[in-house]
Amino acid sequence: MSKFRKKSNTKTEIPTSALPDIIFMLLFFFMVTTVMRESEIKVEQDLPKATQLKKLEKKSLVSYIYVGKPRETHRFGEEPRIQVNDVFISTPEIVQYVETERSKLDENDQNKLTMSLKVDDEAKMGLITDVQEELKTANALKVMYSTPQDIERD
Incomplete structure (x- = not known):
């Protein structure tokens, strides 16, 4: 009688040659689709409503100045403050802020x-x-x- 033997030399490895390509595609996808927040707004704002809008051509040429009551009133008080980027500034420091923002741009x-x-x-x-x-x-x-648009529909 003949005996049948099972071969136990079967390979069960997962091919990993395409794994780096998949990882880089995912990394690239998330880098392209993620939007980074420019600054954390530290002042409360109830913006007045607008009736006309004009679209900006280049958002990279816009610098924001926020004015409002601080959210952390126990640290900064109740009076409205001026915020640029992530810091509060005083009124005379606005000139320096504008010059700094200009220096970041092309000539x-x-x-x-x-x-x-x-x-x-x-x-x-x-x-x-x-x-x-x-x-x-x-x-x-x-x-x-900058204001949100107030649309009244008839």
Whole structure:
């Protein structure tokens, strides 16, 4: 009688030659689709509503100034403050901020810098006027007020 033997030399390895390609495709996908937040807003804002909108051509030429009551009132008080990037600044420091933002741009785009003011609805006009005067001093004459659009449908 003959005996049948089973071969136990079968390979059960998973092919890993395509694994680095798959990992790099996933990495590239997440790098392209992820949006990084520019700055953490530390002031409360109830923005006034707008009735007209104008689309910006290049968002990279816009720098934001936030004005409003600090969210952490126990640390920063109740008075409206000026925030740029992730820090609070005083009114005289706006000129230095504008110069820093201009220095980050190409020479051709430095005159196209737009300052976007996001101001709380309850902020005092005196503070906003001071900010505007400092922007004039810094020769930042393109100023935009950012608001959500208020659409009334009939």
